Amino acid sequence: MSENNCLEINYLALIAKMVSKYKHRTYELMQLKKGDKVLDVGCGPATDTITLASLVGETGQVFGVDIDEQQIMHANQKAVDAGVNKVVTHYLVNGYQLPFGADCFDSVRSERVFQHNADSNQLLKEMIRVTKCGGWIVVLDTDWSTMSIDTNLVDIEQKIKKIHVEKTFKNSFAGRQLFRMLIEEGLHDIHVEMAPVFATNYRISRQAACLDMAEKLALEAGVVSQFELDALHADLEKADFEGKYFSAILQVLVAGRKPFVQEPT
Numbered sequence: 001m002s003e004n005n006c007l008e009i010n011y012l013a014l015i016a017k018m019v020s021k022y023k024h025r026t027y028e029l030m031q032l033k034k035g036d037k038v039l040d041v042g043c044g045p046a047t048d049t050i051t052l053a054s055l056v057g058e059t060g061q062v063f064g065v066d067i068d069e070q071q072i073m074h075a076n077q078k079a080v081d082a083g084v085n086k087v088v089t090h091y092l093v094n095g096y097q098l099p100f101g102a103d104c105f106d107s108v109r110s111e112r113v114f115q116h117n118a119d120s121n122q123l124l125k126e127m128i129r130v131t132k133c134g135g136w137i138v139v140l141d142t143d144w145s146t147m148s149i150d151t152n153l154v155d156i157e158q159k160i161k162k163i164h165v166e167k168t169f170k171n172s173f174a175g176r177q178l179f180r181m182l183i184e185e186g187l188h189d190i191h192v193e194m195a196p197v198f199a200t201n202y203r204i205s206r207q208a209a210c211l212d213m214a215e216k217l218a219l220e221a222g223v224v225s226q227f228e229l230d231a232l233h234a235d236l237e238k239a240d241f242e243g244k245y246f247s248a249i250l251q252v253l254v255a256g257r258k259p260f261v262q263e264p265t
């Protein structure tokens, strides 16, 4: 496994800890029963599929799909290590075109995947296609425009955020679009919850919000100077040293049911 991939897996483990209560909320909204067959689109290194296995039990089936081969290898090894590889299988597959028949899953979830895709509508359409009528589709994603860091240098913070939103992700606004997307796809019983995340540790916040990347892009674009970045870092490090560092971001969690009769969209 490459160093980058270890970093990515460590990154996902860090985020998983920070959003653990929302992960569990997605499982609740899936309304799982023993024996259910479920799918996690963009499963990463089995962040959720092992827990899902315990919820559907030995008679259930859990599938995870991801476009990253290293994540899939890691995920399958984790399933073996956890002794659930008879229940859980991970495939190297693009969520744009799922290799499953229509109406075959009791519930399908996806977490922080739409933000990485220009055509998240296609991801949602595929998730709906493979879900049984009456089954729940649950999606959690980020609205990166809500990223907020308490600093005295608000102008610099805002310039970096603008570049981050424009360049780091294929769809930084994924979170705020989810409600509309579920309505437009004709899902029923749509439910929305906000999932705010905050950090009071500067180092963790930098990692979780991919700030190294954002600052690199801002420097390259000439939007901020090295002098401004140094000033921002000094301000944030001071806040951290004094125990006053604070940053926050909003995620959106939606759930909806596939109707029994597909209505024209």
Ligand SMILES: C[S@@+](CC[C@H](N)C(=O)[O-])C[C@H]1O[C@@H](n2cnc3c(N)ncnc32)[C@H](O)[C@@H]1O
Pocket (backbone or CB within 6 Å): 012, 016, 041, 042, 043, 044, 045, 047, 048, 065, 066, 067, 068, 071, 093, 094, 095, 096, 110, 111, 112, 113, 116, 117
């Ligand atoms: C931020 S990670 C989240 C992983 C996992 N859902 C979690 O909560 O830890 C996004 C994952 O989605 C995968 N991904 C992105 N676009 C995808 C697509 N079109 N189809 C399948 N996987 C995708 C990435 O490879 C990555 O593993």
